[in-house]
């Protein structure tokens with residue numbers, strides 16, 4: 609056993625050097641390997657939080673702490689790995705460590721530090737690199753991990769490179785033991801170049817809902833979309849299938865407060881859709897759209913003034929575009945990732961394969977016109 613680690617290190621050095629060579633031919637190859645490795649470690653962490661804290665019902669139903677612990681610790685892990693590989697890259701992350709720095713946050717802080725270090729120091733696997741601050745012996749201090757969480761405070765903007773992190777997307781689904789996603793993207797000059805969505809609870813084979821679970825979706829702009837298992841096995845390219853109009857169905861949020869079920873039902877009736885919607889939490893919806901489990905993802909706001917966050921859509925947009933689809937808002941405008949931390953210039957999200965997108969967008973606009981007309985009459 610004593611010889612295992614040096615051999616591993618040599619293998620990883622060789623792998624990293626050859627990946628550097630490949631990076632010259634494929635854009636963002638190193639970023640892709642790093643992002644997949646970071647999402648994989650964060651998925652392991654969130655699954656372990658669920659098994660330890662939620663499944664065993666060691667906490668009361670309304671106790672938000674499993675989510676909080678998982679969110680913070682997963683962001684700490686991903687941000688630490690990004691910092692080791694690309695120290696100058698800014699990060700737009702959902703969480704910040706302000707609460708954890710307070711005296712009252714000490715208990716939570718200790719659990720987060722323990723969880724993040726457990727994930728960071730796990731054995732190196734295929735594609736991992738010691739230079740990313742991971743592997744046995746690479747524990748971080750509390751201060752380093754809090755700083756890693758807070759590096760997600762970048763305001764976003766139109767120019768330069770930046771990463772987005774949503775450490776647990778679909779927190780309600782996470783708590784129910786249903787779908788949630790660990791989401792990471794790289795944006796350059798407001799264009800999403802790389803998206804990685806880890807879905808620990810999603811069946812690998814959509815035709816076998818009881819089959820093995822745990823999928824990572826990956827897309828690089830101009831270089832396609834794929835899915836693989838959480839361990840990196842069975843990579844398979846993704847292409848959105850053609851849906852005849854009679855076969856169209858919607859993917860939509862489980863939570864009616866996050867996206868209007870009522871509006872989607874109106875659009876369905878305009879299009880004569882008979883199939884019920886597939887309800888699912890998180891950006892797993894984008895992954896399922898990319899592999900043909902639904903024909904369109906429609907997300908219309910339920911409250912005036914809610915601005916979608918860039919980390920909730922950036923990885924999904926590049927995944928759908930690379931799988932041959934289109935993502936716009938309800939006016940047909942591309943999502944604008946250059947306005948800061950939110951998609952402040954957009955209203956709603958419509959994602960689908962090319963033909964279905966055109967049909968759905970037209971129906972969305974009809975439904976909006978009918979709604980506006982009805983309001984004007986009142």
Ligand SMILES: Nc1ncnc2c1ncn2[C@@H]1O[C@H](COP(=O)(O)O)[C@@H](O)[C@H]1OP(=O)(O)O
Pocket residue numbers: 776777778779860861862863865866867888889890891909910911914920
């Ligand atoms: N009022 C809202 N409208 C739209 N999305 C929301 C709203 N409140 C929270 N969200 C976000 O919706 C996402 C989950 O969407 P879905 O229900 O489709 O899975 C989460 O990122 C969640 O943010 P947060 O993580 O801050 O709770």
Ligand SMILES: [Mg+2]
Pocket residue numbers: 774776777778919920
């Ligand atoms: Mg989210």
Ligand SMILES: [Mg+2]
Pocket residue numbers: 679702774775776777778779
């Ligand atoms: Mg989140």
Ligand SMILES: [Mg+2]
Pocket residue numbers: 702779
């Ligand atoms: Mg949240």
